[in-house]
Amino acid sequence: MQRAVLLWQCPDQPGIIARLSGLLFEHTGNILSSDQYTSDPEKGRFFIRIEFVFDEDRYTREHLETALADAAQELEAEWGLHYAGRVLRLAIAVSRYDHCLVDLLYRVRSGEMRVDVPLVVSNHESARQLVESHGIPFHYVPVTAESRAAQEARLLTLLRDASDFLVLARYMQVLTDGFLRSYGKDVINIHHSFLPSFKGADPYRQAYDRGVKIIGATAHFATTDLDEGPIIEQVVGPVSHKDSVDDLRQKGRELERTALANAIRAYIEHRVIRYRNKTIILG
Amino acid sequence: MQRAVLLWQCPDQPGIIARLSGLLFEHTGNILSSDQYTSDPEKGRFFIRIEFVFDEDRYTREHLETALADAAQELEAEWGLHYAGRVLRLAIAVSRYDHCLVDLLYRVRSGEMRVDVPLVVSNHESARQLVESHGIPFHYVPVTAESRAAQEARLLTLLRDASDFLVLARYMQVLTDGFLRSYGKDVINIHHSFLPSFKGADPYRQAYDRGVKIIGATAHFATTDLDEGPIIEQVVGPVSHKDSVDDLRQKGRELERTALANAIRAYIEHRVIRYRNKTIILG
Amino acid sequence: MQRAVLLWQCPDQPGIIARLSGLLFEHTGNILSSDQYTSDPEKGRFFIRIEFVFDEDRYTREHLETALADAAQELEAEWGLHYAGRVLRLAIAVSRYDHCLVDLLYRVRSGEMRVDVPLVVSNHESARQLVESHGIPFHYVPVTAESRAAQEARLLTLLRDASDFLVLARYMQVLTDGFLRSYGKDVINIHHSFLPSFKGADPYRQAYDRGVKIIGATAHFATTDLDEGPIIEQVVGPVSHKDSVDDLRQKGRELERTALANAIRAYIEHRVIRYRNKTIILG
């Protein structure tokens, strides 16, 4: 039995679940879990995640995909079918702060996060030893104001075919609109504040100056609007007047790595649907 | 268009969702949200909550219920169909601590919690004025060791027909097995600890003596096994060495009222399925 | 024995604690708890809260206060001495949303929050019955664009002598600089967002539009800089794509009343020191 996840969104209308569940049933599918949501104010957009098993000996993947494609065309759906066993390839970009990188590599190696890491890129050399000790290729791609275009071209060459998605694990360089379009796959960023508070540079300094009592971290899809992409996960923790800016940075590192790991886990379990500037996280 | 919620559980087998969603579609139903879960280790039990609208002008409730009853018999299902507009009747039992009662009455009056409160019973007179100021009948039903049987008989007379479920909002009397069976409807209790820690009497004293750093409150279905019924909701909060037993009680009151309100809200939105000694909370 | 709390701040220098604790000891004081903090980057500002008992039969309050005043002059301190038994008078301003008001009145009546409420003012009539049922005078002070000056004058007359501090419990009118100066006492506001996110109008709508995964509430001292006053307390809770704007408002009400109650409790226990645009919360 093959296990798979169907992620599907389309304009709402009666009978979609009957249609999809009937289609799966006809192809030997048994639904293990399904979570469905119809947005209200946004004029009826239908979202569903269905996890199911089916018997590949009786119907091939092609049979199933063809049937789904037909339904999708009719219902004007965007969809993806993700087979268990196919492990996503996660490329990581990092700058000097390596706490998220260390955390991700540990989760991958310990088997907790089922993902392949084909390469790590950085504009600093500092993480090379750590990355290579995990048997993962490390690419140093420095960047200056003048070299940005060349650097992004190099990144594209490295990443485009080798990865299914890219995580900016405290990568402190802005990626251009051109890069995001050319890469064409999802890019997840960790921002070190509770967005939309403290956009931009040095958010812990901003949080310190404002005297907040709680700080946070936000994992979101990177878009050309810096710090404005759809939010996937936010994590917060308490702080006090005793905390210096450096204390906030240290406490924040915990939040960052947790938020980023949660977001990646949801993503690779195919629980995240993007719609406009938001995410739907399905159970 | 009539809105309704279907709660359904049965032994798992392929095609249940197709069957149910097809059945609803045939009866003009449009699914607004559905959340489904199949338990794994417990040998495939299927649980689903479906929120939908249907056109009562084309099919009556009886049509729909007959079709569901047929499917339920075939699939050995337990199920309930809950029409929007039908407001549940919540009876409240309370003893001396009235913080949960006050909170519930405010939520009901402000319209936040859509429920009718036909009566409040208590083994103390102290809450009478508060309850009656909301226009709700208050029944003083005292209890002593000798009068327990008579008291429970009186409670049954008051509650059985007048209420759809009963909430023990810090009601400090144990209800007997006989009462629970005779009442025959759900009873939700708030226990003032993070179960299974600190069962029994004076849990805040126990928590103080143990020196825990976090306390909690637990809303659960009352069963004949005291403090052992299926847990619906738990809420926790931090404490420190500075907190006296009374400080714990005060902080605990916040947790109790939040846990109880969350549990009741989930219950009246028909999100809670009991199965064995656990609950499934569906989205 | 008289119990009291000393709140004290001054430029840092060696020996302050020795000086203050020696002074208290000489006046029969026994310290029950003390919490001290010296800010670092802001060039050594010293803050302390000391809770102590002393024997009024041997030294009068005047003796003690004179000694403290002498030390304060020498050390350039701002300070306050708060005797247990003296209950602060809390005036409440409210508009249409009454959840914080209801919560505060319950806490006061149940004895959990030791404070007197001499009056409630509102620009709406809707809370009159609730307030008067607690035996508290209710003043309806409507406001229009033209009548603002007259209205603030009326508020000043009502509040200045009758209250020790003012809480804006979802009071949706901006108080002018002139009012705050003339009132001359602390004003605590509850803002229905996790500041500095979503300043200004309808923060839950803003939160919904941004698609955040966590919402919050912020209790802060009201200053002439709207939503920019020193933060006393922040409380947050999770939300999801399923939550409508109204769901956020409902969830937010829980956070608001908790944040506001926590802030008031800290304030009346004399745990809050303002310094520049921040608060120091001492244990």
Place this chain on the structure above:
Amino acid sequence: MQRAVLLWQCPDQPGIIARLSGLLFEHTGNILSSDQYTSDPEKGRFFIRIEFVFDEDRYTREHLETALADAAQELEAEWGLHYAGRVLRLAIAVSRYDHCLVDLLYRVRSGEMRVDVPLVVSNHESARQLVESHGIPFHYVPVTAESRAAQEARLLTLLRDASDFLVLARYMQVLTDGFLRSYGKDVINIHHSFLPSFKGADPYRQAYDRGVKIIGATAHFATTDLDEGPIIEQVVGPVSHKDSVDDLRQKGRELERTALANAIRAYIEHRVIRYRNKTIILG
């Protein structure tokens, strides 16, 4: 200027703070922060943590320590004076689960946790490579029912002189009373449940069977009463009916490493005082 922390506890009486702060002032001390607490119901036990700087050129450590020892004898105090710059030596014991170990080693190497790790002991070989890659000696000390005495003797030889405290980072062997007495220093354990819930073996299985909605982890001092030692830190997180026992284990790992790291951080910053079966955590 030398920075130091004084931790002190003694029976309460008037004037202790005046005495200690006067003593420090006489020895050129300037107090940076102090946090004091007097227990109430337990008949007046006085606890204080004072962080201060003093001028070693004018008074030596011996001067200061002699003065403190004199005061301690008089006031029947237990106390410790901890000089900044002296880094504690943390020995780690681990079994098969290495997530806490990995987390601790990263925090140490990144400079976030200022501690030396002179050695790691384990009853499994599996962590050898990881530990040695950090340049830390790894000792494999297997244990069977028969060899327990010999194994504990070996552990004692390895640990007693080489370490200032021992952390059981998911070390799944019970240490005997004899070992704890002979080692004579603090031992911190991480228990993978929200104590006192789910003592003993396989707490995640117990939590799953009970159907709790929140799980936790508890860092506590190890004593001869298994799972009953003074609690230093507890961390909790939400779970649902969807979580299998393995999901609970994975979510629990996050909580365990956070709780353990927080406890160790508090310990090495000299914020933790043990008193009877509880801890006082001072700011």
